[in-house]
Amino acid sequence: MNFQVTILGSNSAKPAHGRFMSSQLVNFNEKLFLIDCAEGTQFRFQDFKIKFLKISHVLISHLHGDHIFGLPGVLLTMSLNNRSEDLHICGPFGIQDFIETVLRLSQSHLSFNIIYKETNPSIVNNIYVDNNFTIISFPLKHRIPTQGYFFREKYSEKKLNKIKIDQYEIPYQFFDRIKKGEDWTNSQGEKISNAELTFENPNPRSYAYCSDTEYDEGILNYIQGVDLLYHEATFMHELSNQALKTGHSTAIQAANIAKLAKVKKLLIGHFSSRYSNLKPLLEEAKSVFINTELAVDGCTHIV
Amino acid sequence: MNFQVTILGSNSAKPAHGRFMSSQLVNFNEKLFLIDCAEGTQFRFQDFKIKFLKISHVLISHLHGDHIFGLPGVLLTMSLNNRSEDLHICGPFGIQDFIETVLRLSQSHLSFNIIYKETNPSIVNNIYVDNNFTIISFPLKHRIPTQGYFFREKYSEKKLNKIKIDQYEIPYQFFDRIKKGEDWTNSQGEKISNAELTFENPNPRSYAYCSDTEYDEGILNYIQGVDLLYHEATFMHELSNQALKTGHSTAIQAANIAKLAKVKKLLIGHFSSRYSNLKPLLEEAKSVFINTELAVDGCTHIV
Numbered sequence: 270m271n272f273q274v275t276i277l278g279s280n281s282a283k284p285a286h287g288r289f290m291s292s293q294l295v296n297f298n299e300k301l302f303l304i305d306c307a308e309g310t311q312f313r314f315q316d317f318k319i320k321f322l323k324i325s326h327v328l329i330s331h332l333h334g335d336h337i338f339g340l341p342g343v344l345l346t347m348s349l350n351n352r353s354e355d356l357h358i359c360g361p362f363g364i365q366d367f368i369e370t371v372l373r374l375s376q377s378h379l380s381f382n383i384i385y386k387e388t389n390p391s392i393v394n395n396i397y398v399d400n401n402f403t404i405i406s407f408p409l410k411h412r413i414p415t416q417g418y419f420f421r422e423k424y425s426e427k428k429l430n431k432i433k434i435d436q437y438e439i440p441y442q443f444f445d446r447i448k449k450g451e452d453w454t455n456s457q458g459e460k461i462s463n464a465e466l467t468f469e470n471p472n473p474r475s476y477a478y479c480s481d482t483e484y485d486e487g488i489l490n491y492i493q494g495v496d497l498l499y500h501e502a503t504f505m506h507e508l509s510n511q512a513l514k515t516g517h518s519t520a521i522q523a524a525n526i527a528k529l530a531k532v533k534k535l536l537i538g539h540f541s542s543r544y545s546n547l548k549p550l551l552e553e554a555k556s557v558f559i560n561t562e563l564a565v566d567g568c569t570h571i572v
Numbered sequence: 573m574n575f576q577v578t579i580l581g582s583n584s585a586k587p588a589h590g591r592f593m594s595s596q597l598v599n600f601n602e603k604l605f606l607i608d609c610a611e612g613t614q615f616r617f618q619d620f621k622i623k624f625l626k627i628s629h630v631l632i633s634h635l636h637g638d639h640i641f642g643l644p645g646v647l648l649t650m651s652l653n654n655r656s657e658d659l660h661i662c663g664p665f666g667i668q669d670f671i672e673t674v675l676r677l678s679q680s681h682l683s684f685n686i687i688y689k690e691t692n693p694s695i696v697n698n699i700y701v702d703n704n705f706t707i708i709s710f711p712l713k714h715r716i717p718t719q720g721y722f723f724r725e726k727y728s729e730k731k732l733n734k735i736k737i738d739q740y741e742i743p744y745q746f747f748d749r750i751k752k753g754e755d756w757t758n759s760q761g762e763k764i765s766n767a768e769l770t771f772e773n774p775n776p777r778s779y780a781y782c783s784d785t786e787y788d789e790g791i792l793n794y795i796q797g798v799d800l801l802y803h804e805a806t807f808m809h810e811l812s813n814q815a816l817k818t819g820h821s822t823a824i825q826a827a828n829i830a831k832l833a834k835v836k837k838l839l840i841g842h843f844s845s846r847y848s849n850l851k852p853l854l855e856e857a858k859s860v861f862i863n864t865e866l867a868v869d870g871c872t873h874i875v
Contacts, residue, residue: 283649284615308645309612312587334648338641342611345637346586367677374670375637413679430576511863 270298270401272422274476274497276538279564281481281503281517282335285542288566289313290335291480293390293499294324295420298403303327303343304418304478310339311346315509319395322352326397328404331390331415332367333437341371359386359396359406361414390416393491407491409482412516417482421475421493423540427467432570437461443532454468477532480539483513484522491531497572498532499564502550503538508541520550521562524557573601573704574874575636575725576776577800579841580616582674582867584820585638585785586708588845591862591869593638593649594615594783595629596802598723600705606630606646607721607781612650614643620870625655629700631707632663633783634718635670635694644674651682662709664717666855693719696794710794712785715819720785722794723875726779732768741820742763779875780835783842786816792833800875801835802867824852827860841867 273296273309276541278289299325303310314321330336337360340434347356358364365385372379388394390408394416396406406416424564426448434444447453453461477492492498503517508511512519518526520537527535535558540547547563554561562570576599584588585720587746593610606613614795617624639664651658661667668688675682691697693711697719700707704715705726708720729751737747750756756764766857780795795801806820815822821829823840823872830838843850850866857864864871 283645283652308642309615312612312615315587332678334644334674334680337678338645338648338674339611341637342586344639345641349586363677367674370673370677371641371670372639374666374673375635375639375640522760 270295270422270426272420272476273569274499274536274572275317275319275569276564276566277310277317277319278307279538279540281440281501281508281541281564282541284309284544286545288540288543291330291539292339293478293564295476296443297420297422299362300321300399302397302404302420303482304502305330305336305337306340306343307335307343308338311343313566314343322350323342324356325354326357326359328396328406329358329364330409330417330478331361331411331413332363333413333481336481337364337367340368341377342373344368344372344379344383348377348381352379352381354462355382355384357384357386361416363391366524381424388416404531405491407488409479409488410485410516411481411483415481417488417491419475419477419495420502422473424470424473427463427470430466430468433466433551435463436468437544439466442561467563476570479526481517483516484526485517485528486529488526490491492526492530494531496533497536497570498527498534499536500526502537502554503539503541504552505544506553520553521557524554524561527554533560534570535561536564536570537561539571573725573729575600575723575779576778576872577875578620578622578872579867579869580613580620580622580840581610581834582841582869584841584842584844586675586845587612588710589848591843594633594842595639596781596867597622598779600723602626603628603702605700605707606725607641607829608783609641609643609646610638611641611645611739613838613857614646616869617646624649624772625653628657629660629662631699631721631774632661632667633708633720633781634664634714634716635646635666636716639784640670644678644680647671647675647686648680651684655682655684656782657781658685658687660689660692662691663688664693664719689817691719693702695718698863710791710795712782712791713788713819714784714786718784720780720791720794722778722780722798727773730766730773733771733777735845736764736769740769741861742769777875782829784820785850786819787821787829788824789829789832791829795833795836796828799836800839800873801830801833801837802839802841803829804842805857806839808847808853808868809856823856824860827857827864830861831863836863837873839867839873840864
């Protein structure tokens with residue numbers, strides 16, 4: 270099953286150096302989740318050919334402008350494109366008031382319903398569950414109530430052992446059941462164990478989004494061993510005082526979290542506009558946690 | 573004195589074909605006025621190297637999203653750039669509630685004061701006056717309360733006749749007074765008439781912004797003889813029913829208004845996203861009013 274993250278904006282606060290502000294798209298098995306929605310997100314849908322009408326959920330981390338000011342425009346454009354499916358919008362208390370006030374004052378009428386889920390970011394919230402995966406939110410430490418999101422596959426399907434499948438001449442209609450763990454009984458009543466027909470499934474994959482947040486080891490409880498961690502790294506470490514003052518992290522701090530949580534890969538983003546060249550941030554993070562990459566607008570990461 | 577209009581966005585409703593939505597900048601004698609502020613306006617400031625901190629007034633035509641959703645982001649970015657001067661925001665009733673609610677819910681604190689002027693768009697309002705020019709708003713006919721803006725130079729200074737100025741050896745300190753119409757008395761008490769020292773001033777220049785509006789000859793009272801008229805032309809005339817239904821104009825209708833008002837130049841904009849090629853709209857308008865141009869993002873027009 271497909272599980273990937275596309276960066277739509279990697280800058281903080283204001284656009285700079287060709288970087289838009291916070292927004293990204295998680296595609297899990299062709300189900301699309303938009304995380305944060307800064308001004309210009311709908312332009313990024315065009316730039317990167319995103320099938321934005323397929324987005325089922327918008328997940329907002331917090332109500333700062335550089336994470337939500339693109340949402341009204343996205344809603345209007347979905348409506349202009351005659352969306353009819355419900356859209357779920359999840360975020361800290363206040364998100365519904367924000368959307369409804371903006372729509373009311375701009376006398377905008379949408380072609381679809383919005384289903385709100387307002388949360389208290391200081392606790393863990395169950396956000397979404399289906400047969401394949403779950404999403405929870407968890408507390409981040411920022412200037413205003415803020416939550417991260419954790420996507421976790423429920424299980425991975427087993428992989429078929431093609432040689433055995435061919436040997437027992439199993440029809441393809443049964444592949445899905447075998448992938449899910451069933452044994453196979455052939456026309457002579459002979460039972461072939463699932464273990465013989467499949468390879469063990471890998472660990473369930475997971476993705477965590479942590480932005481905006483100051484350095485906070487409290488999040489280790491939620492993101493331990495995650496496959497891909499997006500952690501904000503607004504500043505170089507020489508500005509750690511500035512980071513603390515504004516509720517943000519440095520590249521070193523993001524890498525420390527990745528190291529302590531034993532994540533597989535770290536993706537840093539939410540860069541300050543003062544940095545046109547991001548290499549020093551990457552190098553700083555890599556000095557602590559080698560498997561680090563820069564978030565780049567338009568790039569997709571496989572979880 | 574400089575008097576020019578720069579198009580920041582020429583599309584209606586949503587971004588398309590590289591065109592942003594309604595926003596433009598009027599520069600009169602280095603005083604900057606932003607008319608409308610769709611999502612992405614702050615990106616256009618960067619694209620076209622606009623000195624946006626110098627904007628003193630934001631003039632909003634109406635509260636539809638494609639005319640105001642960029643304003644919160646512009647305010648935040650002005651604040652991040654440490655603006656300290658007051659910013660004047662003028663628009664129909666509701667604009668203050670929109671800005672204040674968005675700033676409150678996003679917990680945004682600006683580095684400068686906003687001075688609001690909320691208007692009743694169904695009447696003429698005095699918006700701005702200084703020694704050099706005036707701005708009024710006037711009613712447009714749209715689905716929601718909407719107003720156009722009319723910029724008019726108070727007078728043009730006379731031009732100096734340099735040959736005469738040299739002949740009478742007039743010191744440059746007196747040039748401004750002579751441009752304003754004073755006679756000159758030399759050290760022997762001899763009086764030289766202003767008419768001898770100057771050329772007549774041209775007519776005061778003027779600019780009118782009409783968007784969004786359906787075809788409405790009522791606006792002729794306000795825009796008669798204007799040097800440059802920006803009039804929306806959302807549709808081709810074959811969609812005139814659609815135009816009427818949505819409170820918009822066709823290219824032919826915009827040109828008719830220009831012709832009846834005997835304007836010098838017509839600029840059409842606010843194009844429907846259905847048109848990737850705008851030439852047919854231009855040709856349609858030119859068939860009625862020859863001196864028509866297309867609004868193009870990034871282009872500047874001298875009034």
